[in-house]
Amino acid sequence: MTELHDLPLTRVVDLLNSRQVSSVELLRAVLRRIEATEPQVHAYAHLMIGAAERTAFAADRTRAEGGPAGPLLGVPVAVKDMIYAAGAPTEAGSLVMRGHVPARDARAVGALRAAGAIVLGKTVTHEFAYSQNEPATRCPWDIRCYPGSSSAGSGVAVAAGSAFAALGTDTGGSVRAPASVNGVVALKPTYDVVSRDGVIPLSPTMDAVGPITRTVADCALLLSCIAEPERLRPARVGRDRPRVGVDWAAHFTTGLDPEVVAASTAAVTALASLGAEVVDVCIPHAEMVSSIGLLTVLVDASSWHARRLRNSPELYSSGTRVMLQAGELVTGAQYVKVQRARRALVAGVRQVFETHQLDAVALPTLPVTTFPLELYADPLTATSQDGWARVMHHAFLANLTGLPAVTVPCGLSSRSLPIGLELLGRPYQDLALLELARMYEEATEWHEMRPPEDQLVSQLTEEGP
Secondary structure, three states, X not given: OOOHHHOOHHHHHHHHHOOOOOHHHHHHHHHHHHHHHHHHHOOEEEEXXXXXXXXXXXXXXHHHOOOOOOOOOOXXXXXXXXXXXXXXXXXXXXXXXXXXXXXXXXXXXXXXHHOOOEEEEEEOOOHXXXXXXXXXXXXXXXXXXXXXXXXXXXXXXHHHOOOOEEEEEEOOOOOHHHHHHHOOEEEEOOOOOOOOOXXXXXXXXXXXXXXXXXXXXXXXXXXXXXXXXXXXXXXXXXXXXXXXXXXXHHHOOOOOOHHHHHHHHHHHHHHHHOOOEEEEOOOOOHHHHHHHHHHHHHHHHHHHHHHHHHHOHHHOOHHHHHXXXXXXXXXXXXXXXXXXXXXXXXXXXXXXXXHOOOOEEEEEOOOOOOOEHHHOOOOOOOOOOOOHHHHOOOOHHHHHHOOOEEEEEEEEOOOOOEEEXXXXXXXXXXXXXXXXXXXXXXXXXXXXXXXXXXXXXXXXXXXXX
């Protein structure tokens, strides 16, 4: 029998609405799961158990009295510790923000509460989402391995069953990378579909708030609750046969794990067998994606942190401090050139979509599966085999262009580690993109895979937490 904590969000909502389970029962099941998994995976930076219990009891009263029920009424969800939640610490994984308790919710968190969700806790992030320090969070598929980039806590919580859904932030793949390596689903929405009000910035022109969930249907439900209504367009009614572009040279060759190539290629073949028309394309300037993305983040982050860095440099981790200082060395002229290159990239991608009348572009979410933490490379060594220029090459494209991108599980490696397929969509066609992803998901079983608990326990015995 499937445990409550192991159910997808949409199934849990059905159970609540049909009174087969109460919100209090659901919350207690999740809290038991947290107690069992947190010593191993460390997904949470802060739990709000008292407030969560009060909200769960209130949700049950609302249902019992026949009051208006929001679409997420009584469902426990988690929020990345870059996103304000009123009355709860929001410390961005840094000593710089220690003790910071916002008096208000971020707009997206307020939307979750308005939908009835129980905000259970804040999830672990790299310091200021910059991926320089090494937080305690671990991948539940192999706790010796990388759990994903700065939204790792959110991705791990969903994969481990300690939240039914979570919010993360994504500047260079930071909701999609944790989803990919942890075998779950994530959406980086179109740039301004979800408000960034109340979210600590990393790179304001690239940041996005996005959902991490078990299934594509879960993702669509969460998006419908947090999106700005006027910016979330209905899925277009058009061709029965979606057109999916693939740039084989840019995205399926250099620097990729062969098992990632095999799984992603099989997923593209599956899309074709489901009726999609697969079109060969060439994305102009694709080779510059990593350089443009890294330099943009480098300068944007340094600008936001300039005053704090001058006043309290010792409060930053050494890796973050070095990167912020490096960003100050980039000249204005160099930054202008980078943004010109970015505009050329955006125009090139837009032209590819229009010329080929594409609904999406398919590519591997990451060029690798998760990897041992000792290979976790400093971003400054971007030319190294496992440097971030390689790891984030595919992910940066969606952030630089502002386009929506969803990642779905598409396979397992020979070491039983998840592999993700990314679909990049048209602007504001987030729902249409999710429909395409759901078509693939429903024809496969990859979304049903879960981290092997017996392996996790044996690793703890051998390696320690």
